[in-house]
Amino acid sequence: MKSATPLLFLWLSLAAACKTEDIITSPKLISNNPLLSATDSAVNKAFLNYQSDLNTVGVSIGLYKNQKTSFYGYGESKLGSGIAxxxxxxFEIGSITKTFTSITAMNMLLEKGQTIENPIRPYLPTNLPTLARDGVEINFKHLMTHTSGLSYFPDNFGTGYYTGNVGEEFAKYDRNKLFTWLLNTPLRSKPFTTWEYSNGAMGLLGTLLELNYEKEYGSILKEKLLGPLQLTDTKTDMNETDMSRWSKGYSNGKEVAYWNSLNAMNGAGVIKSTASDMIKYGLANLNPPSTRLGDAITKTQQVTFLPFTEAGRIKINGRLGWFQCIHKDLPNEIFIWHNGGTGGYSSDMYINEARGSILVILYNTDKGTQAREDFTLALLRIISN
Structure with a gap:
C-alpha cells in the first residue's frame, strides 16, 4: 500500500516499489489455470516470466474478453496451504471501494434531483464551518475528483500512520474525529484547481451518505448498489463473509491483521470481494442497467478533471471516483481504472470500454514491485488484443 509516488497515498499505489531491505516473496508454482485456451497460455506465460519478483504469496486474476470470462489463481491463498x-x-480491495462510494453518492444525488455541482454544506452538521477557499465551496464533484483541497489524509489520524498500525487507527477513527479534522483544517488549494489524492475526501463522501440515509455505510451500499447488481460476495463486514474462503494478507513476509472496519473512513477503502464479483462489477460498468443506478454508473465514468497527472509509466486524469488511465506502453488504449491496497493486500481493476474487456488482479501481499508493473502490462496487452 505504500506508494513510490508522493502524491498518491496508501490505497493508490500506482508504482509501489519495495525498498531494498524489504523481503520479496515469490509465489509458489501452484495454479488452477486449466491451460486449455490461447488466453490461458498467455496468462501462464506472463506469470512465469515475472513470478520470482511479484512479491506476493498468491494472486487471483479475472479476465473478461470477447464476451468470455476466465479466472486464474497462482501461488497460495494462505502460506503453506498448497491451495491457489x-x-x-x-481479498481486501482497498481503494477500489472509492468507485462504489462515488456511484452510490451519484445515485443519491439523482434520487434528490441534484447534481455533482451541489455543495456538500447542507449535508453536514450545522456546527461545522462551510468548507471553502477563495470563494469556492466544496461540492460533490470536488470530493469525487480529488480536487477538494482536502489533504490526502486527516492530520489527526493518529500515530499508527507512522508506526505501521494503520488498521488499528482506522478502527478508532470515528465521526467525531472526522468532524474535528474538518473543523480545524484549512483547504490546501482552491477547489477544482489542483489534483491531490485524498482518502479524507472519500471517507467524508461515505459519511455524507450515512448522514443522508441515517444508516451505516455497509447497509446503504447493500441496498443501493450491491443488491441491485447482485454482488453477493462483495461485503463491508468480514462477519458477513465465508471465512473459509478468505486469503491471508501478508506484508514484508509476515501475516498481518485484517482491516475489517475503517469507521468514518469506510467510504475510502473498507470493501472485501472476490475476483468473480469484481468481474460482475466490471460488467455492470461496461453495460450499465437501464435504471437510475445505471445512470449513476454512466455519469461516474465521465472525464471531469481534464489535466493529466503522470506517475511512472502511466498518466491519469479524473473521472468521478474512477480514473482515466493511459499506459505509456499502450498509448492507443484507454482504461477506466482504480487500484487499492490495505495492510496486506493490493488490487487493480481495468476496464477497456472500446475493447469490451476487463482485468482484475488481486494480491494477498501489499507492496508492489517493478515485476508487478510488468506483469500488469502483459495482462493489459492480453485484454487489449
Missing part, C-alpha cells in the same frame, strides 16, 4: 486462490477467494 480461486474466483471465490476473498
Amino acid at each position: 486462490p480461486d474466483k471465490n477467494t476473498f
